Amino acid sequence: MADPRDCVLTVNAGSSSIKFGLFEAGAAPAARMTGLVERIGDGPRIKAEDGDGASLVKRDLTAAEGADHVSALATVLALLRERFPAARVIGVGHRVVHGGVAYDRPIRVGAAEMAELERLSPFAPLHQPHNLAGVRAAAATFPDAPQIACFDTAFHRAHPFVNDAFALPREYYDKGVRRYGFHGLSYDYVAGELARVAPHLHAGRVVVAHLGNGASMCGLLGGRSVASTMGFSALDGLPMGTRCGQLDPGVLLYLMQQEGMGADEISDLLYRRSGLLGLSGLSNDMRELLAARTDAARQAVDYFVFRIRRELGALAAALGGLDALVFCGGIGENAHEIRARVCDGMGWIGLELDEGANAENARVISAEFSRVRVLRIPTNEEIVIARAAVALIGGEARAAAE
Structure with a gap:
């Protein structure tokens, strides 16, 4: 049985916002907190609710608290420590927009994976750098917790060729110039x-x-x-x-x-x-x-x-x-x-x-x-990330025990 203190954190860093969530790391992850920092760098605001929808915080941020994605994520992490001091973050799941051709499912991010994802930044310049900044910041805050990337492109990787290719010379397709799909x-x-x-x-x-x-x-x-x-x-x-x-x-x-x-x-x-x-x-x-x-x-x-x-x-x-x-x-x-x-x-x-x-x-x-x-149907990307993180951590634990 999972320890009720064990949680996974989800980070969804967009071009001007960060969605976040704290979920119990059980078989069916339940939200303990979800929230949003919006308008980063331009009148930033934060709002968060508990798992029952009750407001935890809703206020403007100072320039120091929300000047950029790094400071905004630091503000989120401070809120986490303040509101849930007993929570143990055993993993952090991240939305990463582009996984290229290779990544068709969630992965644990290490140095090699980070380098490959950095290489894909020109494919998604408005999102990928912020996604990866979130990974780095979370890794610095929770050095013992695995960082898990969940890709917007992965859901589309089984497209048939006719919905995957452009009518360019085949060498460009082989280099990764393809229709990836997002969201x-x-x-x-x-x-x-x-x-x-x-x-x-x-x-x-x-x-x-x-x-x-x-x-x-x-x-x-x-x-x-x-x-x-x-x-x-x-x-x-x-x-x-x-x-x-x-x-x-x-x-x-x-x-x-x-x-x-x-x-x-x-x-x-x-x-x-x-x-x-x-x-x-x-x-x-x-x-x-x-x-x-x-x-x-x-x-x-x-x-x-x-x-x-x-x-x-x-x-x-x-x-x-x-x-x-x-x-x-x-x-x-x-x-x-x-x-x-x-x-x-x-x-x-x-x-x-x-x-x-x-x-x-x-x-x-x-x-x-x-x-x-x-x-x-109101969408919920955070629960998808939380489920993937819990599943990957659980799979690794089972493999280690065998």
Whole structure:
């Protein structure tokens, strides 16, 4: 029986935020604390709840507490020691965006693995460096606890070749220029929830729309990813808060040849100044755009919805039909107007929405007679990380005992 003091810590370091959680290290990890540091470096805030949803802390951070990811993680660890002084962290699970070709499952991170993951940073420049900074900081704080990486790309590594390759000379595919897909931890959680609450849908053809500041869609067949809107990088597919989504490569040639832009300028444009922010000229926050009355804000939302609808049709074709559509992510879970607009006029694919259930943010939001079921499933990447960390630590312990 596991010691109740034994816990695993989860760290999900994004471009401007850190999600964290403390979980009991039992067979079914239960949350003791979950929280978020947001707006790192620009008015940082922290909030955390206990396992029952009661608030533990909700306040602004000082510049010293949240100036960067290192100081923000130090603040999280101080909160952990203050609120749970008896907890023994026996492992730390990390969301790492890119695992490349080699890593298709969670791993313990040592020096060799860290070097390989550093090599992949150019593939995910907005996320990977922060993910790895979290690994280093946690390792320094808990030197005896294994650091376990859980990869967003791993869920998609079984893609068929046609959904994995670009039509470039084969040498580039062999070098790793492929369609990796991302948000895999979120899709893993949703697939698991479907298997639990609707096994008949899990066994079928499902499109999951992870819609947030980062946005993508994934086609699942029998719970496994067969196609994703994101490709080589987290720029591809749907427009996002500040990222462009699908883009003709000729635009990049134009920016270089005619605008005289270098790699750093183009990277800043595509990752930080495009998407909903770039189209609206106002905000990357869907709540602000829906409340705004400007033409540019309306057009940004229109474009976002149009691309989701277009990718929904494409993924249904890749799956050979559609049995269910699942919304998750910050926008997908909370913006009922966006869900309604995505589903409007989709009767041709067998999809009919229940407007009342949708407005109430119910789990099942499709009409009773809809052939395609539509669900809203709040995602939980942290529990996926916690389960993986507990399983890996337990597996290592069993192997050592044999």
